[in-house]
Amino acid sequence: MLRLLKITGDSLTPEFKEGDFVFVSRIPFWFHSPSTGEIIAFRHPGYGLLIKRIQHTTPKDGLFVIGSHPASIDSRVFGPINQKDVIGKVIWHIRKP
C-alpha cells in the first residue's frame, strides 16, 4: 500500500538525489493508469528495485521509463517495463538537507 524507500544513484538528479527518501504507493493507480511524467518505483529482473520517470506508455501495458542523466540505465538500455512490475508512484519526496 505504502512503501518508504531511500534513493541511491544520480540518474534522477537534480530533482532526486542520492540519500533522499520517498514514499511510494499504488493507490493513485486505482484511479488512473501510470502516465507520462510520473516518477515510479518498480522491480526489474536484472537491476532490482529502480526509480525512474515515465517518458511514455507503450502498447500492451508497457512503460518506457528514463532517468534525467544521459548515462542513466533505463528503458533506453533494457526496454519498456511491464505495469505489473510497478511498486508505486512517488507521492512524497523528502530531500536530504
Next chain:
Amino acid sequence: MIYQILNKLDQKMHIENAKAHCDIPCGIYDPIVAQISALTVVRMLDLMTEFEAKTPDRNKEYMNSMARYIAVKEEHAERAKAEIRVIWGDYLKAQHLEKYPNAHALVHKIMQLGSKVRQTTDREQATQLVDAINEFAQMFWETKGIATKRAKAPYAPALELVYPAL
C-alpha cells in the same frame, strides 16, 4: 526534521534502496588502484636505477631485465590514468564538481604526469604523480563524507598514501 527521523529509522531498520543508477549499478569506486599503480611506477624507477648501478655490462641480460622494468612502468602509469579517468567520468557528478572546482585541473595534471612518467625516467615526476593522485583520493573520500588518514605504504618505496580512515 522529517529527514533526520527517517535517517535514524534507516540506520536501525535499513530502508530498502531504490536505485536511480547510471551505467552498470555496481557503485564500486576506489582510487587505491591508481595510488598503488603510481607507487609501482616509482618502484620500477628505483629498481632500474639500482640495476643500472650494479650491472656494468650492457648485454642482452641487461637489456632483458631493463625492458621488463620499463614494461611494468608503462603498464602501471597507464593503469593509474585509466582508473582516475573512470572515477572522474563515471563517479564525479555536477554537485561534486561545484564543490571541488579544481577537480578537472587536477585530473588533467594527473593525465599529464602519467604520460611524463612513461616518456622519462624522472623520479621527481613519478613522486609528483603519487602526490597528485593522493590529492584526488582525498577529494574522492571527502565527497563520500569519509575521513582520511595519511600513512606510509607498507612496502617499497614506502611513500605516503591517503587512505580512508574506516
